[in-house]
Amino acid sequence: MLSAEERREIEAEFEHYPDKRALTIDAMKIVQKHRGWVSDEALKDISELLGVSVSELDSVATFYNLIFRKPVGRHVIMVCDSISCWTMGYDRVRDHLMNRLGVKMGETTPDGRFTLLPIVCLGTCDHAPAMLVDEDLHRDLDPEKIDSILEQYK
Amino acid sequence: MEKVLTKDVQADHSALDIKRYELAGGYQGVRKALKMAPNDVVEVVKQSGLRGRGGAGFPTGLKWSFVPRGANAPHPKYLCCNADEMEPGTFKDRLLMEETPHQLIEGMICAAYAIEADVAYIFLRGEYFLSAERLRKALAEAYEHNYLGKNILGSGYNLEMHLHLSGGRYMCGEETGLLNALEGKRANPRTKPPFPQISGLFGKPTIVQNVETLCNVHHIIKNGPDWFKGLSKSEDGGTKLYGASGKVKRPGVWELPMGTTIREILEEHAGGMKEGLKFRGLLPGGASTDFLVEEHLDLKMDFTEVQKAGSRMGTGTMIVMDDRTCPVGFVKNLEHFFAQESCGWCTPCWSGLSWAENMLQSIEGGQGQESDLDRLAFICRMAAPGNTFCALAPGAVEPLQSALNYFREDFERHIHEKRCPWR
Ligand SMILES: Cc1cc2nc3c(=O)[nH]c(=O)nc-3n(C[C@H](O)[C@H](O)[C@H](O)COP(=O)(O)O)c2cc1C
């Protein structure tokens, strides 16, 4: 079941589009904001609300990078692996994160604290290497800086 | 040098609220436009020579003139701001949205008025959280002050403007992929014709325009086409946000006259290469542009000159490669991106690019063969414009084909020495 709040937030978007089927991505992102990911059950509820079939919703969900169809950790780290960050030391940043967290790219720490994912250029190439943790952009990364950033997310 | 787009940028990187924006001359362009006939706004932009800043450089006013206008035009009509900025190495639109959100909104109102649009969307990259926050606030202020909504400033013109956050995929930045994404679908591109100007979002006339392009519009209306042309050092009018990233002393983004030379950007603004490193080449405007090398440094960075040298100005934010970076690894990183982002529609793209990525990987790892270079060149030819549905694949092979040309010896060294000489 969609919560009253999720439903309200999705319905508030209805008036921005001439057709509520346009809201597939917004609706899934709203649910994800509340629950961290989009479950099969949530897809079914969104499907009923928007009048879009579950399989169509799923094909949309899997097309986009920022919609998670599997549970993720409390905090999601997305490390830029594009060209300027790669030039400026992405490999070092990635290896340090994997060592510190004891996970590979795409995995979640056993305590459920962090999920580690790659992401494409974050549009801050003049401060490479960069990563996002949840909604916060962290730039000019080096191993020491990464350690103190991780401390901020419990 | 006159700053136009970045004149309101604050030292602390905050954004002006609507009161301070108005005090700095903000929304005068809207006031002036609303007193003109929409057609005249189109004409002024046409005369200014403004060309799209999203990478392709299409003349903006000309594109607007294809939109059906007047009493018999279909409605609602749409204006979409392409704020997807996912081209690797590009970091200019984010600055404009975070630090000058009202400027974007003002430019969009003028553009929407010109094409008599009823609804405007800002299609924003989902990862741009600070841009989203600042645009939301600015939009609310613009509604409060009746620059948006019904009967704007008593003119009789109505415009709604909404912010959409992307689900995340490079293809969302492609014009028709963006329209599909806004309709809640996968961001596959659409067949053209019909062109979006005739049948776009929800089947209605639609214009898609880059952030930086739109930020110019009200300045042109306020100051006129001749002023705009005079800002530039080349045929293409205006200023341009140029950037440099990679191992230069001062990576960054600067507003300079259109047509500033690459050398000036690289040496004066970016401070040249970091201590001990040598320049090898650069991609002038994002990942999907051909390499330029030493001999090209005195070129003007504008659409025409860079094209003459066999590349494209693209987004104008250049990615610099130094002599301690392996060109094969560099290109492999790029092709990994493109292969991953291919939407899977056409074979030269989805199959060709991942094949190219695999070959580059084996060359980098010392397992490459001489004939791989021919196969890479073959993939570049297969993915040329006209062979694929959209411009992703042709763009993807631009850095590859030019690397095979300028850095061939480096590829061959990997193959002969059976290892990466940079490791
Ligand atoms: C794969 C692909 C991605 C693109 N991404 C963007 C983008 O993020 N932002 C943008 O403004 N244009 C992007 N473009 C170019 C757009 O298709 C379109 O040309 C542009 O938005 C038109 O606006 P302009 O004339 O103001 O530049 C992309 C093109 C392709 C093929």
Ligand code: SF4
């Ligand atoms: S060129 Fe690539 S991204 Fe474009 S339509 Fe074909 S497969 Fe899709």
Ligand code: FES
């Ligand atoms: S390449 Fe990492 S932020 Fe642009």
